[in-house]
Every structure is written in structure tokens, then in C-alpha cells.
Amino acid sequence: MTDGLRWVYEAYPFGYSLVFCEGTTPEEVLERLGARRESVFPLTREEAQEIEVRNAADEPYDLDYLDGLDIEAVEGLGFLQSETDAVVRAGAIEGWSFAIQASTSYTSARNYLPTLSQGTRVIAVSRDVNAVQRVEYAVDGRVLSSFDPGIPAYNDGEKPSALAWPSEGAVMSSPQVLEHLERLFGLWVPRDSEERRLPAAALSTSGQ
Template sequence: MSEGLEWIAREYPEGYALILCENDSASELLYRLSGRPDQGIRLTKADASLIELHNLDPELEDLDHLDQEALSAAGFLGPHISAIARVGTTPGWTFALLTNTGYVSQVDLPVTISYETRAVLHSADVNATQRVAYAVNGRMLSAFDPLHPHYNDGEDPSTLPPPTDGWRGRRKHTLAYLSAFFGVCVPSASEYEELPAAALTGPTPAG
């Protein structure tokens, strides 16, 4: 637990989405997110970011060091790609990290991936807008902005109470709160590891 989650705020200054799913394998979370089995693509954070930039403007970034034929066959290339998720495991949880919040802002992600498990989402964009959501078996139990903790959209906010004043505000405080509440950490070394990845194109399947 030495690293916790706080380092994510430092490594993703332009925004991120952290997804946690309890007791899943990496392949299970990949399927929950994309509706497709593992396509065999393994990416570092740097590679995933380059692919996302390439999809926005192919002339902006070249992918010569990557297997573009494999990426294309697996559906990772093209303007229709909303986000790329990299997935890894940590004791008791599987995690996914996205380099932007556009995808998770469009879909009710924790609900759709939480069937027969628990799912947690923390997203933060470049404008400091945050959202925390907690779902269990397809039910959104708690959902709030840590800056406005009195407004909670969940069915049972007591299952994940908003942070108290000592935790409120900055992204790293929210991450520290979630790490302590759920007893979860994500190793910072995962940023440099080639992790299983999924290309996300739209709303996720339920289950």
C-alpha cells in the first residue's frame, strides 16, 4: 500500500479516468469495457497516448515503432476510437487507466461493468472537474463531485460517503481517500509496462 493512488494525479496532469473492478482478471475487465475478448494488444502509457494522438490526426504522430498491422486488425486505429484503456491487476482489484475523460463522460460506466462485482470510477479533467462513482451489481450506489459532496446521485450514498473536509479538493486527495477507503493501490511502475489494452468506441455492454 506504499504507493496508493495519489501518483496518478501527478502523472496525468491533463486528466484521466481510473476504473477499479473487484476480483476480475485483466481479460474480464477488458471484455466488460469493450465487449470484445482480449485482442492481444499490449501497450505502455506512452504508446497508448501516441495512438490516441494518431487517431486524432495521423500526420501528427507516426507509429513506426509499433505493429500498425496488428493495431489495425484489433480495431485500435481510426477516428471512431473514443479512448484506449490499459488494464492491470493489483491485489483484490483490476484497474484500468484512460488518458482522457471523454469516453467515461458519455457512458454510465460503473453500472455497466459492475454486474456480479463492484466497480469504482474516478475521473478528473484538465479543468479540475472530478467525478467519483461507485456501483455494485449494476446499481449506482454513490456518485458525486468531491468539490460538491452534498450532491450525490447514488441510491445509497452511505456505501461510499464523500470525503470529509480533510480529503476534499485536489485530485490527489480524492485518490488518497479512495485508496484508503477500498484498501487498493496501483503500482506506478505500471505506466512503463506493456499492459493488455482495449480500444473503446461507444457504450459498454451490460455484463
């Protein structure tokens, strides 16, 4: 019995980015997203989100209220910088690693799929604060399927049929999208990963 994926929609009402990469470690996923291995640091969901909010504030503030967070360590690793506008956490399940962010800032700003999917396959799903969704499927550097489940007829991938989807033109809600990907690939994310400290990286959406 797994925790499935539907709970992600319920736990992230203001949007989320969820990426699965087959046959990799969490640290490898973060490196492929642009992190340096030596800068990876374990964070809970709350800590990662608070760092993003703090960095986006007009006047950055102290994070001393986060019990147990090593402020000196995260500052030394570059998490507390204005250029750091995305904090992504990564974990592992059977045969896959996942990366999760409580926003779509990184996945919507960076062309990360070609690098992330080199030698493997990647499934990415996101939903922003305006309820706009995106599902993408990439294999060995090629984005085969990329579309908004709200308008599935418009697919930007090289081979739209590569990602098996319900009847052509069917519109699916966010929970239905997550449940479909769970059934199709056996994907899931442990609920307790929210409180656990997972490997995390401070990333920037600007430049390349």
C-alpha cells in the same frame, strides 16, 4: 509498501480515468467496457496515448517512431481507426483489477458502470482537463454513489451514504480524493505500469 494513488494525479496533469473492479481479471474488465477479448493487445501508456492523439488528428500520421510497437498488429485489431477515440489499459493488484485512461473521454461518454459492476463492486475516479472531478461507487449493477468531490452535497447515487466520505460537505482536492480512496479500499496502481505493456483495448465513445 505500495505505490499508492497520489502519483496518478502527478503523472496525469491533463486528466485521467481510473476504475477499479473487484475480483475480476484485466481482460474481463476490458470486455465489460465493450472490448472483444480477441482484440485486446498489450500497450504502454505512451503507446496508448499516442494512438488516441493520432486517431484524433485531422490527418492521421505514422507511429513508426514508437520503438517496439507492432504497427501491423494494432492496425489489424482496430486501434488505428477514426472511430477509436479511447484506448484503455488494464492491470491487476491484490483482489482488484484497474483500468486507466489518460483522459475522461470514455468514462464521461458511456454508461459503463451497470455492466462493469455486475456481480461485483466498482470504484471509479476521474479528473478532466478542466479539473472537474467525479467519484462513483457501484455494486452489482447499481450506482450507489456518484458525485463531484468539489460539490459533494450533490450526489446522484441511489444510496449516497454507501461510500464513506469525510465530513459532509467537505471539499477535497484531487490528491486528497485519491489518498482517501486508497485508505478506504486499499487501492493502488503500480508506478511501473506506465512503462509495462498492459492489456489494452480500442474503444469508441459513440453509440452503444
